[in-house]
Amino acid sequence: MKAYQADIAKFEESDTQILGISVDSPYANKRFAEDLGVTFPLLSDFKRKASKDYGVLNEEQGFATRATFVVDKEGIIKHIEQGNTAIDPNGAYQACSMLKKKP
């Protein structure tokens, strides 16, 4: 999340909204956001529905694993990253700048 915040200007430039999603409560997310100085929304998937819909819920442990999805303006998934590489925003950023170039 920190890395995304550091690059937020780049993302905003390419017409992109970042949404952080976890199974934390809104309260925990608020403290997390304050601690890191995150300005994009952190959403609480308390019921784990979104995590399930996106196939990123670790059923055994009940939390979402690290994953990044880039969705274009038509709601189509353009980029997926899972696991540790998803922490690095560069892949997502590149996917976004590709979208931007499209007419």
Added chain:
Amino acid sequence: MVKKAFGAALLFVLASVALAQQPAPPRTHLKLGDTAPDFALRDTAGKEVKLSDFRGKKNVILAFYVFAFTGG
């Protein structure tokens, strides 16, 4: 000799498959080109945010993370 080599190769393949399957972090069933499932989730101010809010307006990066207060 050939049989032995084949046996070793088979063993290697089986071992690789077993290893690959062992740590099983969930892999998403979603594919590139799929429509992203909509959601309605609360932000830190308690406001509901929907993916469809951004339809036709912005690209959206959904960054799922494990827990607050962890790295990344």
